Amino acid sequence: MLERFQRFAVYYAPAPGTELAFAGSRWLGWDAEAAIACPHPELGLDLAEITEAPRKYGLHATLKAPMHLACPPATLFDAVETLAQGLAPVDMGQLCLRCLDGFLAIVPETQTQALTDGAALIVKALDPFRATLSAQALARRRAAGLSPRQEELLQLWGYPYVMEEFQFHITLTGRLGAKAMTDALRAAHAWFTPALQAPLTLDALCIFGEDEAGRFHLLRRVPLRG
Template sequence: MQDFTRYAVYYAPQPGIFADRTAAWLGWDLARGCAVDDRSLPARPVDQPRKYGFHGTIRAPFHPVVPEARLIATLDAMAARLPTVECGTLALRDLDGFLALMPTDGQAALIALADAVVRATDPLRAPLTPDQIARRRPDSLTPRQRELLDRWGYPFVMEEFRFHLTLTDRLSPAERPAVQAAAQAWLDPVLPQPFIIADLCLVAEDAQGRFHLRHRAPLSG
């Protein structure tokens, strides 16, 4: 049995071609918990996002103070009260030097969803240690982001939340055109139309730092 260290709440694609293509792009299948090697893809810088799997963060990773069963029960109860979120479609964007897919619409609904998840799961996490706070580089945060870090364990929540699905490491200007062209050719034919978040995914980090899907909770409110 896996020894999981942290848990998070993600959006992750439901089974299908979009899930298969994005798992192949990153080289890690979050749902199956295994590496994926598609030799038809060119070399691409995905070392950092690979271990997390293709996802959009709803609640950033945290150390729980309750068993996994309690996390699942909380997620199920919360998802039963929350509606699905429709976000137009997805577009490839340069996000501070990283390539990411971002929704073209629905930001207010996404913030509301993430807000509810953060509030409901906050009692289930351990407080941050001084070392964990230091790894967030608090001196680089705005005063509001530092306040959010102290209160919720992560600086990019509430109004600072920006939903995105990371595809690459940080790219140099020389790397970006070829990697972007490859990503568009690989993903454009399978992008969901519309993009809908229909469930919340509980994921867990193993001892090697790789994330695994543990449970899907359908949004049915």
């Protein structure tokens, strides 16, 4: 079954059945756990259009970015299980809605050093299973415009937004203009506020796989047990 997935990633995703998991899947129009499209809520804006870019990834925050593997998928799954045994859950505190570089996201009100350090450990531990980036993949990453340090991180870890460049975020839209962002923030506050009342914890590593159509599926949730 795993052979149908071309890339794999390790993400944070809210636990199934929670308010955030439900709200996020409906907002994006894709339930990565059930692998089904969801109807968007009626919020007075074209959600199908503004969520087109992040939809295929499902509701998530990146810990280890999508990668082609240099090993059988089962080897990565075993490595994630082993890693999770030694990692303790990380309190992320209160989350909020924020505009990040032109797109709307859910982020911690204050990102703790424990969260930054935990994400760095995950990147380092799982990097041996990543295949070397192709020239085309490198060009796509560079097209966004990278700082010298981000270029260095891209070369080292296959992704430029890691280590001190890491910002925990759950992407909710593509890049928006000022008016569209104002409208999206208004709608998102109405839709997500009940789901963001309680502080959240990074309590599991979620392995996602990208199918032939480019949609990501939640394949396994591994609780942190350290």
